[in-house]
Amino acid sequence: DARICAFLWRKKWLGQWAKQLCVIKDTRLLCYKTSKDHNPQLDVNLLGCTVIHKEKQVRKKEHKLKIIPANADVIVLGLQSKDQAEQWLRVSDTFR
Numbered sequence: 722d723a724r725i726c727a728f729l730w731r732k733k734w735l736g737q738w739a740k741q742l743c744v745i746k747d748t749r750l751l752c753y754k755t756s757k758d759h760n761p762q763l764d765v766n767l768l769g770c771t772v773i774h775k776e777k778q779v780r781k782k783e784h785k786l787k788i789i790p791a792n793a794d795v796i797v798l799g800l801q802s803k804d805q806a807e808q809w810l811r812v813s814d815t816f817r
Contacts, residue, residue: 722746725812730782730799731763738782738799745812750788750796765793767816774806786810 726744731752733739741762742753752763769791777783782799784806789795800806 725809727800727805727809732785732797732799743798745809748816750813763796765790765796767813770813770816772810772813772817774810776803776806786813788813 724745726742728740729743730738731741731743739754742756742758744751744753744761745767748766748768750763750765750767751761753761765788767788767790771789773787773789775785775787777785784800784803786798786800786806786809787795788798798809800809
């Protein structure tokens with residue numbers, strides 16, 4: 722069962738944002754292009770990761786979570802509100 726899931730914005734490698742279904746299941750962050758996809762575009766183990774909440778007032782994505790996994794590239798997720806960011810932060814904090 723998923724601990725938390727929502728359609729969030731994921732920052733791609735050239736700074737472009739893509740809306741994806743993001744799910745934290747067990748100890749993994751899974752990101753799917755659509756809710757109908759069976760295979761995630763991103764599958765990262767969150768054990769030992771660092772998560773930082775960044776709040777910007779002037780940017781397009783005001784609330785961001787920067788996830789720094791132990792053995793993978795940095796992931797930046799854009800969230801819709803401070804409450805949503807805090808919910809995701811609470812769940813991801815359990816993996817430190």
